Every structure is written in structure tokens, then in C-alpha cells.
Amino acid sequence: MSTHASVHREVGGPILTPSYRVLLAIAALGGVMMLWRFAAGLAAVSNLNDGYPWGIWIAFDVVTGTALGCGGYAVALLVYILNKGEYHPLVRPAILTSLLGYGLAVLAVTVDLGRFWELWKVPVFFWRWSHSPQLEVALCVATYVLVLLIELSPAFFEKWRKSPDTGLRSFAEKGLAFVKRFFVWILALGILLPTMHQSSLGTMMLLTGPKLHPLWFTPWLPFLFLVNCVVMGYGVVVLESHAAASAFGRRRETVMLGRLSKVAMGVALFFVAFRLADIVLRGQAAALFSWFGVAVLVELGLLVAGALVLMSQANRRSPSQQALAALLLVVGGTVYRFNVYLVGFRPGEHWSYFPAVPELLITFGIVALEIALYVAAVKTFPILAGEPEPARA
Amino acid sequence: MNPGRRRALRVLAGTASATATVAAAPAHAARAPKQVPPEAMGMLYDTTKCIGCKACVTACSVANDLEPDRGPDGLHLMPLDLSGKTKNVIKLYREGDKVSFMKSQCMHCVDPACASACMLHSLQKDETTGIVSYDPTYCVGCRYCQMACPFNVAKFEFDEAVPRIVKCELCRHRVGDAKLADDGGFSRYTRGHGPACCEVCPRGAVVYGKRSELLAEAKRRLAANPGAYVPKVYGETEAGGTQVLYLSHVPFEKLGLPDYGPQGVPHTAYTIQEGLYKGFAAPVALYAVLGAVLWRNRKKGPDGGEGVQS
Numbered sequence: 001m002s003t004h005a006s007v008h009r010e011v012g013g014p015i016l017t018p019s020y021r022v023l024l025a026i027a028a029l030g031g032v033m034m035l036w037r038f039a040a041g042l043a044a045v046s047n048l049n050d051g052y053p054w055g056i057w058i059a060f061d062v063v064t065g066t067a068l069g070c071g072g073y074a075v076a077l078l079v080y081i082l083n084k085g086e087y088h089p090l091v092r093p094a095i096l097t098s099l100l101g102y103g104l105a106v107l108a109v110t111v112d113l114g115r116f117w118e119l120w121k122v123p124v125f126f127w128r129w130s131h132s133p134q135l136e137v138a139l140c141v142a143t144y145v146l147v148l149l150i151e152l153s154p155a156f157f158e159k160w161r162k163s164p165d166t167g168l169r170s171f172a173e174k175g176l177a178f179v180k181r182f183f184v185w186i187l188a189l190g191i192l193l194p195t196m197h198q199s200s201l202g203t204m205m206l207l208t209g210p211k212l213h214p215l216w217f218t219p220w221l222p223f224l225f226l227v228n229c230v231v232m233g234y235g236v237v238v239l240e241s242h243a244a245a246s247a248f249g250r251r252r253e254t255v256m257l258g259r260l261s262k263v264a265m266g267v268a269l270f271f272v273a274f275r276l277a278d279i280v281l282r283g284q285a286a287a288l289f290s291w292f293g294v295a296v297l298v299e300l301g302l303l304v305a306g307a308l309v310l311m312s313q314a315n316r317r318s319p320s321q322q323a324l325a326a327l328l329l330v331v332g333g334t335v336y337r338f339n340v341y342l343v344g345f346r347p348g349e350h351w352s353y354f355p356a357v358p359e360l361l362i363t364f365g366i367v368a369l370e371i372a373l374y375v376a377a378v379k380t381f382p383i384l385a386g387e388p389e390p391a392r393a
Numbered sequence: 394m395n396p397g398r399r400r401a402l403r404v405l406a407g408t409a410s411a412t413a414t415v416a417a418a419p420a421h422a423a424r425a426p427k428q429v430p431p432e433a434m435g436m437l438y439d440t441t442k443c444i445g446c447k448a449c450v451t452a453c454s455v456a457n458d459l460e461p462d463r464g465p466d467g468l469h470l471m472p473l474d475l476s477g478k479t480k481n482v483i484k485l486y487r488e489g490d491k492v493s494f495m496k497s498q499c500m501h502c503v504d505p506a507c508a509s510a511c512m513l514h515s516l517q518k519d520e521t522t523g524i525v526s527y528d529p530t531y532c533v534g535c536r537y538c539q540m541a542c543p544f545n546v547a548k549f550e551f552d553e554a555v556p557r558i559v560k561c562e563l564c565r566h567r568v569g570d571a572k573l574a575d576d577g578g579f580s581r582y583t584r585g586h587g588p589a590c591c592e593v594c595p596r597g598a599v600v601y602g603k604r605s606e607l608l609a610e611a612k613r614r615l616a617a618n619p620g621a622y623v624p625k626v627y628g629e630t631e632a633g634g635t636q637v638l639y640l641s642h643v644p645f646e647k648l649g650l651p652d653y654g655p656q657g658v659p660h661t662a663y664t665i666q667e668g669l670y671k672g673f674a675a676p677v678a679l680y681a682v683l684g685a686v687l688w689r690n691r692k693k694g695p696d697g698g699e700g701v702q703s
Contacts, residue, residue: 043551050476050548053536081683083690114534114549114556121513121531128513133666134537135512184691188683196676203666207510207541209632209658210651219661347545 008092008155009386011248011379023372030365033358034111042114045358051351052342054112056363059341061108063201064334065366066141067229069101071240072148073194074233078263080187087256089385092155093244094237096383099148100370102141108366133203140197147190154179155381198229205340213292213344214284220274221340227271231303232333234264238326242319244384247375253385258316261325265310268303268329275300295335295343302332424664427504427633427657432573433523434563434581435501435604435636436591437611440643441621442598443494445483449590449599453481453498456564456589477550480561481590486647493641495648496599498590499546499561501525503634504657507538507547507560516547516558523604523636524563532558543632543651543658563601564588579606604636611640633657 037045048055071094078084079091110116121128122138129135153175160172179186202225205212218224238257245252279285279296287293306328315321342353355363378384454461454470462478464471472479474497481498505525508516513531516538518524534556538547550556564587571586579602581587591601600607611626627645628635632653641648669675 039554041550041552041554041556046551048536048551050539050551051545053539053549080687080690112535114536114551115529115532116534118531118533122533125513125531128531130509130512130514131663131667131670132510132512132537133662134510134535136666136670138512184687185684188680188687191683192676192680195679199669200666203662204537205540206662206665207506207537207659209506209541209661210543210653211540217661219665222665345540 007089007386008158008382008384010159010382011250011384013248013379015376015379020372020375023368023375026368027365027372030362030368033362033365036358037111037362042112045356045362047353047356047359049351049353051347052345052353054341054345055353056355056359057108057112059338060334061363061366062105062112063337063341065101065105065108066201067198067232067333067337068236068330069098069105070194070198070229070233071095071101071237072098072151072233073191073198074230075237076187076191077230078260081191087260089253090237090241090256090260092152092383092385093240093378094233095148095152096155096374096377097236097240099145099152100373102145102148104366104370106141106145108363111362133200133207136200137197137204140193140200144190144193144197147186147193150179150186151190152383155377155383159381194229195226199223199226201225202340205345208345211346212340213287213346214282215279215287215292215296216340216344218278218282220278224271224275224278224336225340227267227274228333228336231264231268231271231329234260234267235306235326235330235333238264238322239330242323242326244378245319248378248384250384252319254317254319254322257319257322261310261316261322264326264329265307268307268332272300272303272307292344295339299332299335299339302328302335306332424660424667426660429503429604429634429636430519430521430523432521433503433604433636434601435523435607435638436498436563436588436599436601437607437638437640438496438599439611439614440493440495440598440639440641440648442596443483443496444596444598445485445494446595447483448593448595449496450479450481450483452589452593453561454479456567459559475546475548475560477548477552477556477559479548480559484649486643488647491643493643493648496590497544497546497649498637499525499563500544500628500632501561501563501636502543502632502657503636504632504659506541506543506658509659509663510537510541512537522563522565524565525560526562526565527558527560529557534558541658543653573603576602579603579610604638607638611638614640630655633660 033045042048046055075087075090075094079087110119113119122135123142157172157175160168161176163169163172199222202221202223206217206219206221238261241253241257244250279288288296306325309315309321309325309328315325450472451470457480459480460478461470462472462476463469472482475482481496484495484497486493486495501524503523505516505518508514508518508525512533512535515528515530515532517526517528519526536549538558539549546560548559550559567589568582568586571582573580574583576583579600581602584592588601591599608626608629615622615624615626622640622642623644627639627641627650628637633656639645639648639650646652
């Protein structure tokens with residue numbers, strides 16, 4: 001709550017740089033494609049079909065996008081539940097990344113929903129609620145976006161309390177006091193909700209039953225999705241910190257990130273071991289020697305490669321090796337999610353799916369918008385840790 | 394091991410065991426298999442009787458007021474598969490001189506995965522007739538039903554700006570105030586009120602009635618014609634049972650009916666989901682545990698940290 005001297009500081013500097021304009025252009029192109037989709041229907045812009053009703057918007061923007069947004073969750077677990085205060089400077093940027101990841105996943109869902117204008121009925125008509133895991137995901141993600149906004153709000157309030165406008169100043173002070181008072185309970189929600197919906201994202205694909213290949217169909221799917229999102233969350237935090245350091249010429253948080261990477265390595269290796277044990281115990285080991293098995297090996301191989309890089313202490317102290325390992329972990333986690341939602345999903349031999357160009361442009365537009373919002377936010381509001389790096393434990 | 398680390402591990406162990414208790418709960422309370430509704434209506438299709446005239450395809454298109462699913466000539470109704478314009482289709486299987494027609498439409502599962510996927514019961518199984526119906530009023534167009542359907546039946550109007558899910562609803566809109574009556578040995582709605590495909594079939598290859606009676610009839614045919622059929626009524630138990638039943642003289646896989654086990658498709662997902670969220674007790678308990686841990690960590694932070702703060 002740092003009503004005392006904030007450890008966070010805005011980066012400052014002009015926002016509309018030439019590269020920023022490129023980001024906005026990509027986002028705008030995606031926006032045009034979205035308008036086309038709303039006017040002409042899903043088939044006009046996408047290759048979605050009756051065999052593959054879910055494509056890249058669900059597999060990437062929503063299922064992977066929210067996992068990339070799990071930095072806030074993963075770091076909060078470490079800082080607040082395991083009480084590792086040393087990682088505290090990572091919290092606020094991680095929360096921002098989470099808010100953007102989740103917020104834009106909601107945008108992607110709106111594009112994907114065939115009848116999006118009925119969406120308001122989902123939270124309102126509670127007497128019609130089913131036990132669908134997707135309902136749990138929908139309600140939980142919507143609530144979590146609000147919680148993330150509250151978790152991040154001190155960054156806005158700290159900025160506004162210095163505003164010349166008295167009204168805004170008093171609003172900011174009241175806001176800070178509110179968040180400070182209820183912070184524990186907001187934070188507990190911020191940990192509970194991702195635990196719920198990230199596991200439910202796994203449960204969701206259990207409902208596809210025989211259409212999901214047995215290499216991925218396991219009652220442990222919800223648990224695996226939960227562990228997977230923690231690995232990806234740590235990976236994203238490391239990548240985000242290095243990207244911010246490179247882009248804004250900031251000091252790197254190498255020591256802290258090295259220790260965080262070690263945690264990520266442990267969770268990743270646990271995931272790999274659990275996954276293999278589950279495949280073997282369910283008697284599916286033979287299926288590893290098929291094309292689907294190759295997909296599993298890619299998914300696990302990337303995680304193992306990332307963990308191997310981090311085995312050496314020298315590598316854990318090297319910014320470039322940290323970033324490489326984090327990238328491997330994030331891509332490995334992404335491949336797992338793609339495998340469950342697209343590769344391992346088998347509607348029948350005669351169906352096929354590969355995203356159409358306008359479909360991809362919408363996804364690119366959303367990613368570009370996400371980066372643009374991140375840059376604008378850290379330049380304007382106190383989110384990144386102030387220099388120099390705070391005293392280490 | 395330093396005290397901070399030991400404490401952290403203790404907290405981790407506590408949270409993990411709480412989570413494990415919550416996660417283990419469903420294993421003990423596996424979901425009971427769904428039973429066939431008392432007045433379940435259904436259809437029985439017999440490949441040995443079907444001559445592939447497709448009168449049922451036309452009748453379905455007309456009775457459901459569907460936009461004609463035209464073939465490559467852009468002129469004639471000739472659907473290749475179920476689609477946003479076709480709720481019922483006849484296909485031909487041929488291997489050498491072995492030939493069989495196949496009729497596809499919604500199977501009206503006893504434990505429908507589509508309805509389990511649906512957030513606001515837009516797809517719903519009738520408690521009495523067991524018909525799986527669709528009401529677009531509460532449909533957000535998420536297509537999770539399509540993902541879940543083990544028979545790839547639910548279709549979607551991908552080329553519409555205002556799309557809907559399209560699937561056979563056993564012509565429930567034709568029933569009106571008709572009452573079940575004895576008709577040709579089956580309890581069913583009188584002519585003009587039942588599924589159009591069954592009423593128009595010139596060979597009785599597809600008949601409708603109460604599922605229990607259709608199942609008895611199917612078993613009677615199997616017993617009376619040994620060797621004429623694959624000795625199984627498809628749909629009696631497959632995927633938890635379906636209300637549309639099949640008799641075939643070629644292997645069912647050749648008709649696109651996979652060899653599903655007796656478990657309903659939603660079983661695993663719902664055992665977990667209903668187990669974890671029953672009475673919302675588990676999330677509330679986890680919230681309390683998290684709140685307690687955070688409250689305790691609030692002031693003192695080990696490792697030179699600053700305790701719980703934003």
C-alpha cells in the first residue's frame with residue numbers, strides 16, 4: 001500500500017514514438033477486421049467450422065492469453081502466500097501484465113462469440129446457471145478483471161494524488177485508503193479466482209470426452225492447467241522485466257530474477273514429471289510414439305530445455321540466459337495449451353483448421369494493443385520499480 | 394533451514410493440503426449415471442430397411458423451415474452433411490458390394506454433453522420426453538456444445554451475422570397439444586405431430602415412439618433375424634445411452650458411429666466440476682485459508698521483505 005515512499009516510479013518520456021505508431025497501426029488493422037467480423041459473421045474472417053468451432057482466438061487469445069496473464073497470480077503466490085517480500089518490486093508490473101492479458105482475452109471472447117449481444121445475460125440470469133465449467137470460467141474471469149483493476153489502482157491513485165485538481169486528489173486519497181483497508185481480502189480474491197478459472201480451463205476440455213486424444217485427456221487436466229499457468233506466469237514476469245529494461249534503458253533486476261527463475265525451473269520440472277507419470281500410469285505410453293506423441297515431446301521438451309538452461313548457476317545469473325530460459329518455458333507452456341485445445345482435439349478425419357489471414361490479423365491486433373497499453377501505462381503511472389533496485393534480502 | 398524458509402514451507406504445506414482435500418472430494422462422490430427419462434421419446438433406424446430415397450431429408454427441411462442446402466449446381470437440395478441448413482441427412486457407405494445407408498441427426502443422448510456445456514441451459518434435456526431442445530434466447534454463440542458433442546451433430550450458422558445453433562429437436566415444434574396414442578404398435582403422437590422424417594419414410598426404416606418400446610422392437614428384430622444384423626443395438630448404452638437407436642448390417646464404425654463406452658461424455662468433467670463447486674463450499678474454504686495466511690503475513694515480513702502491501 002506504500003502510502004509511505006513508493007518504490008514504484010513512472011518511466012516518463014514521450015509515448016508516441018515511431019515504433020509505437022507501428023503498434024497502433026497493427027491494432028487498428030485488427031480493429032477493422034473485427035468490424036468486418038461483426039458485420040458479416042464468423043465465416044467471413046475466420047476458418048472456424050463445424051468440426052473446429054474453436055480456433056486461434058480461443059486457443060491463443062483466451063486460453064494462452066490468460067495464462068500469459070498469470071504473472072500477477074504466480075508472483076502473488078510467492079510474495080504474499082510464501083511471504084517472500086524480496087520479490088515485491090515485481091508485483092505491480094506483473095499485475096499490469098495480468099490485467100492486460102485478461103482484459104484483452106475478454107475482448108477476444110467478444111469477437112469469438114457468435115451471439116455476443118446475449119453475453120450480459122450470463123451474470124444476470126443466475127437462476128438459469130448450469131454447472132458448465134465454462135460458466136465458472138466466464139464469471140470468474142470477469143470478476144478477476146475487476147479485482148486486478150483494484151489491485152493495480154494504487155498506481156493510478158499515487159499519480160493522481162499529486163494532481164493539481166483538488167477533487168482528483170481527494171478521490172485518490174480515499175481510493176488509497178480503501179484499497180489499504182481491504183487489501184488482504186482483495187488479494188485473497190486475486191489468488192482464489194485464478195486458482196479457480198485456470199483449473200476450470202482444463203476441466204473445460206474434459207467435456208469434449210472422446211474427441212480429446214488420451215495423451216491429454218486425464219482427470220488431472222485441471223491440476224495440470226493450474227501448474228502450467230504458474231510456470232508461464234513466472235516466465236512472463238522474467239521476460240517482461242528484461243524487455244522493460246532493454247526498452248527503457250533501466251537497470252536489470254538480474255539477481256531477483258535469477259532466484260525467481262530457479263522457482264520457475266522447479267515448477268516446470270514438476271509439471272514434466274507429473275505429466276509423464278500420468279501418461280504412463282494411464283497406460284498411454286505407447287501413444288507417445290505417434291504424431292500426437294511428437295506434439296507431447298515438443299511441449300515437454302521445451303520445458304525441459306528451459307529448465308536445463310537454469311540448472312547452471314552461471315546461467316541463472318546471466319540476463320540473456322534468464323530471458324532465453326523464460327522464453328522456452330513460456331513457449332512450452334503455450335504449446336501445451338495449444339495441444340489440448342487444437343492439436344489433441346480430433347473432431348474427425350475430414351475436418352481441418354488453420355487460421356485465416358483476417359483471423360490472424362485480429363489476434364495480432366489484440367497483441368499489439370496489449371503491448372501499446374503496457375508501454376503507455378508504465379510511462380504514465382508508477383508501476384515499474386523505481387531505480388536503483390531496492391535493497392536485496 | 395532458516396526460520397523464514399521453514400515458515401514459508403509450512404504455509405505452503407498447509408495451503409497444499411487444504412487444496413488437496415478439496416480436490417480429493419469429488420473422487421469419493423463420483424457422479425451417478427444419468428437414467429433414461431420415464432417418457433423418453435426416440436427413433437429407431439434400421440439400415441436393412443433404408444433404400445436411401447432421402448424423402449426424410451426433404452421432409453425435415455420443409456418441416457423445420459430450413460433454408461435449402463443446395464448442392465454444387467446451386468439449384469437442388471442435396472446436403473452432403475449436417476450443417477446450419479441441414480438437421481437430418483442420408484449418406485451411403487459402400488465397400489465392394491457391401492452397401493449401407495446411414496441416417497444422421499441428433500442422437501438425443503441420455504447424458505447430453507452439449508447441454509452440460511451450455512452455460513444458461515439454452516440447450517436443455519426435457520425431464521419427461523428427454524428431447525434435447527435449443528432456445529436461442531440464452532445462447533451467446535460460444536459453440537462449446539459443438540466442441541462437446543461426441544457425434545458432431547450440433548451445427549452453427551458461421552456465415553450469419555446473427556447466427557444460431559442448428560440441430561434436430563425431434564420435431565418438438567410439431568407436437569402442439571397432441572397426446573401420445575397407440576399407433577402401429579408404438580406409443581407416439583398422431584400423424585402430423587411427430588418427427589417428419591419418420592412419418593414420411595416409405596419403408597418404416599426409421600420409426601419413432603417411446604424409447605423403451607423401440608428398444609424392445611430392436612431386440613425382437615435381432616432375435617428374429619439371426620445373422621442379419623451386427624448383434625447390438627447402438628445407443629442402448631453407448632456414451633451413456635442415446636434415445637435414437639440404430640440397427641445395422643455393417644459395422645457401426647463404418648456408419649460413423651464410434652465404439653463409445655457406457656459412460657456419459659460429461660461424466661469426468663462433471664464429477665470434478667460438481668465436486669469442487671458443490672454448494673460453493675470449497676472456494677469459500679480456500680478463500681478463508683488464503684485470507685488467514687495473508688492476514689498473518691500482513692505485518693511481519695521475513696527475508697527483509699515488507700509484508701503484505703500492494
